[in-house]
Amino acid sequence: MMTVNTWWYFLCAIGTFNVLAWCLSARALARRRQNFTPEIYQTRLWLMALSAVYVAGCAYRCFFLVYDVPRICLFDTVFSSVLVGRSVATLAELSFVAQWALLLRESSRATGSMVAKVISLALVPMIAIAEICSWYSVLTTSNVGHVAEESIWGVSVALLIVSAAVVLPSSAPARRPAISAWCLAGLVYVTFMFTVDVPMYWGRWIADEVAGRQYMTIAQGLLDVAHRRVVSHDWSDWRHEVAWMSLYFSVAVWISISFIYTPAPKPHRALAPAKRPLVAAKLGLP
Numbered sequence: 001m002m003t004v005n006t007w008w009y010f011l012c013a014i015g016t017f018n019v020l021a022w023c024l025s026a027r028a029l030a031r032r033r034q035n036f037t038p039e040i041y042q043t044r045l046w047l048m049a050l051s052a053v054y055v056a057g058c059a060y061r062c063f064f065l066v067y068d069v070p071r072i073c074l075f076d077t078v079f080s081s082v083l084v085g086r087s088v089a090t091l092a093e094l095s096f097v098a099q100w101a102l103l104l105r106e107s108s109r110a111t112g113s114m115v116a117k118v119i120s121l122a123l124v125p126m127i128a129i130a131e132i133c134s135w136y137s138v139l140t141t142s143n144v145g146h147v148a149e150e151s152i153w154g155v156s157v158a159l160l161i162v163s164a165a166v167v168l169p170s171s172a173p174a175r176r177p178a179i180s181a182w183c184l185a186g187l188v189y190v191t192f193m194f195t196v197d198v199p200m201y202w203g204r205w206i207a208d209e210v211a212g213r214q215y216m217t218i219a220q221g222l223l224d225v226a227h228r229r230v231v232s233h234d235w236s237d238w239r240h241e242v243a244w245m246s247l248y249f250s251v252a253v254w255i256s257i258s259f260i261y262t263p264a265p266k267p268h269r270a271l272a273p274a275k276r277p278l279v280a281a282k283l284g285l286p
Helices: 004-031 037-065 082-111 114-140 145-171 171-209 220-226 234-262 275-283
Strands: none
Touching: 004 037, 004 234, 037 082, 037 234, 082 114, 082 145, 082 220, 082 234, 114 145, 114 220, 145 171, 171 234
């Protein structure tokens, strides 16, 4: 039977692997600079920077696991406080969705899709609202905020799938496999969210309501997340978090890194150095 410590070692290994993969991707991007126009390359640099925030944030959360609402962690240290962990998660998740928005905006410009343009502008504000809902649940301990948060995430990804499907026929051939793969991953995600994740949080909230649970105020919650840490290595305390955390800190991070490799929306053929003198001579250029 898997123990919490074994699972934690696995997540630490995943987090370390992800950081190394990002470093290799950054080097690979520098070598591929000539394959992009200046504008497209600038977007790739932004994608790389945003991915760095997401990769680092997820790696941090792998090493300092926190189960927010009950304040459960593995180590009694300030790095394991819910306040720090939730702040890191907020910054990382906003960076991740900003990657989506950038790529979608790039596709909308290349294909002229108004649907993709509108959705690209809506994604970051939607997830910002989801983060506020998450903070509400974390501070008050009421899971109703998580119901709203996860629902918004699910709807956002569903909109992303719709926009990707709209731009797919007009996208560059080299770009279509990546878009199709992201759509497939998105469908799996949306299905999981609305059949497993949202119902789980809804059930927890209903159970708390039936039990007459007293929730904290925002002010009380701020003090609580800053100071209270419940150290537990008991599998029963973590078992409901294992599936989503394992997938989130691995597959989601790999998708973020894959964005750096996204082909240009339109083919861009750089002129080979060996052919430049011949072309220049034919044109009468120096």
